[in-house]
Amino acid sequence: MKHKLNKFSAGVDYKDTRLTPDTPEFAAALQRSPAGCLPSLAINGERVVCQSLAITRFVASFTEYNGKTPEETLLIDMFVETLYDLIARYDDVVKEQDPDMKVKKKESAYKSYFPAFLSKLEMMLSNQSGPFILGEQMTWGDIVMMSFFELKQTPQYGKVDLLSTFPKLLTQYTSVRKHPGVERWLNIRPKTTK
Numbered sequence: 001m002k003h004k005l006n007k008f009s010a011g012v013d014y015k016d017t018r019l020t021p022d023t024p025e026f027a028a029a030l031q032r033s034p035a036g037c038l039p040s041l042a043i044n045g046e047r048v049v050c051q052s053l054a055i056t057r058f059v060a061s062f063t064e065y066n067g068k069t070p071e072e073t074l075l076i077d078m079f080v081e082t083l084y085d086l087i088a089r090y091d092d093v094v095k096e097q098d099p100d101m102k103v104k105k106k107e108s109a110y111k112s113y114f115p116a117f118l119s120k121l122e123m124m125l126s127n128q129s130g131p132f133i134l135g136e137q138m139t140w141g142d143i144v145m146m147s148f149f150e151l152k153q154t155p156q157y158g159k160v161d162l163l164s165t166f167p168k169l170l171t172q173y174t175s176v177r178k179h180p181g182v183e184r185w186l187n188i189r190p191k192t193t194k
């Protein structure tokens, strides 16, 4: 969702093709993807690339969402890498096959390392003079963060409210959703079951 949202809200032209797992089209797209994973992007309908963050950075580089200087771009990456450290840590829960153990691990994750990571992100945002990573200018990193917290509120992810005790992260979340390009996308995006 993050790269589609980035492309749409920044006005970058693209064709959105949605695929259902366990279909021949899905299998064919995995075959075409250099690393055998989705999402993928066919640049000008030709060269196929994959890895969602690489695609997101690439798309953002054509827009005002990537920072104006190497230092601004670095700041965006710092936030995203911190979030992805948290996502990597949570992989243990995602991969757990035993349902009871999964519930236990999930509860423990939300009590222990989630607050620690979110506190770091909250602190990092506190140093900015505005709701976003770069202050008043929304970036692709803000969109990635919003997408993550939105996902956690879906039934599939247990509708976890992670932000009520993190005012800066909550303001960033609501500000991204109110951004005109993002808001337009949220209104027209295809509904999924998740």
Ligand SMILES: N[C@@H](CCC(=O)N[C@@H](CS)C(=O)NCC(=O)O)C(=O)O
Residues within 6 Å of the ligand: 021, 030, 036, 037, 038, 039, 050, 051, 052, 053
């Ligand atoms: N690091 C990759 C991971 C992507 C990934 O795991 N994609 C899943 C679908 S959401 C996939 O391609 N799975 C292969 C399969 O279903 O066989 C990214 O961020 O794009």
